[in-house]
Amino acid sequence: MLKVGIIGGGGYTAGELIRILQYHPEVEISFVQSASQAGKYVHDTHDDLIGECDLKFSAELSTDVDALFLCMGHGQSPAFMAQNNIPDKVAVIDLGNDYRLEESWVYGLPELNRAAIQQSKRIANPGCFATAIQLGLLPLAQEGLLGEDVHINAITGSTGAGQAPSPNTHFSWRASNLSVYKAFNHQHLAEIRRSLVQAQTNFVGDLNFIPLRGDFTRGIFATLYLECDLNETELHALYSQTYATEPFTHVTTANPxxxxVVNTNKCLVHVEKHGNKAFIISAIDNLTKGASGQAVQNLNLIFxxxxxxxxxxxxxxx
Structure with missing residues (x-):
C-alpha cells in the first residue's frame, strides 16, 4: 500500500482528494494536515464523509510517506517546500499554481507529459481551465496546425473559486446569474501557452480567453474556435487518433x-467544422480531471x- 499525506486538508480539492483516495485500492491516507482544524474529525469539515472517514486533522507533517499532496492556497507551496526537508524519494504533487512554469517540476498533464511524469517525484498539477483548454487544442498543436488566433469561451462552477466565502460565490449572487471575469488575462494562460509551445514550437498566436462564472457548483464547459484547413472528417480522425489510447480523454461525435463528466476524471472532446473554422468543445469536472482526480492519475503514473x-x-x- 502506498502511504500518502495531504497538506492543507480543509478546502474543496483536499476534500475531493480524500473522497477518491478513501476507495483507492493501493493507497492508505496516513494523515490530513490542517493547522487551523487540527484535532477535528475530517468529516466535521467534509461532512459527506461521515461514516466513511474516521481520520482527524493533524497539525504535524510526516515525511514517512510515499507521496504528499499539497492542497494549500496559491502562493504557499514554495514556502512549505523551503521550510520542510522533504526527501527526494517522497513524491510531491502540488495542486496549486506555484510550480506550473518551473523547469525543475514536471507539468502533470498526462496526455502531454506521461513519460516525464513516470520518471519524476515533483509534479505540478495543471489548472482546471488549463486542462480543459489544452485537451481541446493539443491534437492540433501536435500537428503544427495552430494558427494566429485561438478564441476561447469557458464557464466554470462555483467550486472553482475555492471554499473561502466571497461575494461572487454567495448563493444569492451566484444563483440565476452569469458574469465574465479576468477576460484576456486569466492566470492559466501562461501554462496553456507553455504546453502549446511545447507541442508546436512555432506557435505565437493570441489566446483570446473569456472565462465565465456559472450558476452551478461543478464542471467546466469550454468552446474554442480557430481557422483550420482540415475538413470535419480529417479533424475527427486527428482527434480520435490522438486520444485513442487515453484512459480518460474521449472524443465524441455527439454534442456533449x-x-x-461531473464527478468523473473524464474529458469529453467534440469537434466540428464551420466554414474555415474548427469548432471544439471540451468538458471536464473542475474538481476531478481539473484538480484532484488528475492528481491521483499522476500518483498512479509515478508509482x-x-x-x-x-x-x-x-x-x-x-
Missing part, C-alpha cells in the same frame, strides 16, 4: 453536455499503477 486505479467514478447523469 456537462453532466456526462507504476494502471492510470484508472481508484478513478472509476460514475457521472451524475441526472
Amino acid at each position: 453536455h456537462l453532466k456526462q 507504476g499503477l494502471p492510470e484508472k486505479t481508484g478513478l472509476n467514478l460514475k457521472s451524475l447523469a441526472f
Whole structure:
C-alpha cells in the first residue's frame, strides 16, 4: 500500500482528494494536515464523509510517506517546500499554481507529459481551465496546425473559486446569474501557452480567453474556435487518433453536455467544422480531471499503477 499525506486538508480539492483516495485500492491516507482544524474529525469539515472517514486533522507533517499532496492556497507551496526537508524519494504533487512554469517540476498533464511524469517525484498539477483548454487544442498543436488566433469561451462552477466565502460565490449572487471575469488575462494562460509551445514550437498566436462564472457548483464547459484547413472528417480522425489510447480523454461525435463528466476524471472532446473554422468543445469536472482526480492519475503514473486505479467514478447523469 502506498502511504500518502495531504497538506492543507480543509478546502474543496483536499476534500475531493480524500473522497477518491478513501476507495483507492493501493493507497492508505496516513494523515490530513490542517493547522487551523487540527484535532477535528475530517468529516466535521467534509461532512459527506461521515461514516466513511474516521481520520482527524493533524497539525504535524510526516515525511514517512510515499507521496504528499499539497492542497494549500496559491502562493504557499514554495514556502512549505523551503521550510520542510522533504526527501527526494517522497513524491510531491502540488495542486496549486506555484510550480506550473518551473523547469525543475514536471507539468502533470498526462496526455502531454506521461513519460516525464513516470520518471519524476515533483509534479505540478495543471489548472482546471488549463486542462480543459489544452485537451481541446493539443491534437492540433501536435500537428503544427495552430494558427494566429485561438478564441476561447469557458464557464466554470462555483467550486472553482475555492471554499473561502466571497461575494461572487454567495448563493444569492451566484444563483440565476452569469458574469465574465479576468477576460484576456486569466492566470492559466501562461501554462496553456507553455504546453502549446511545447507541442508546436512555432506557435505565437493570441489566446483570446473569456472565462465565465456559472450558476452551478461543478464542471467546466469550454468552446474554442480557430481557422483550420482540415475538413470535419480529417479533424475527427486527428482527434480520435490522438486520444485513442487515453484512459480518460474521449472524443465524441455527439454534442456533449456537462453532466456526462461531473464527478468523473473524464474529458469529453467534440469537434466540428464551420466554414474555415474548427469548432471544439471540451468538458471536464473542475474538481476531478481539473484538480484532484488528475492528481491521483499522476500518483498512479509515478508509482507504476494502471492510470484508472481508484478513478472509476460514475457521472451524475441526472
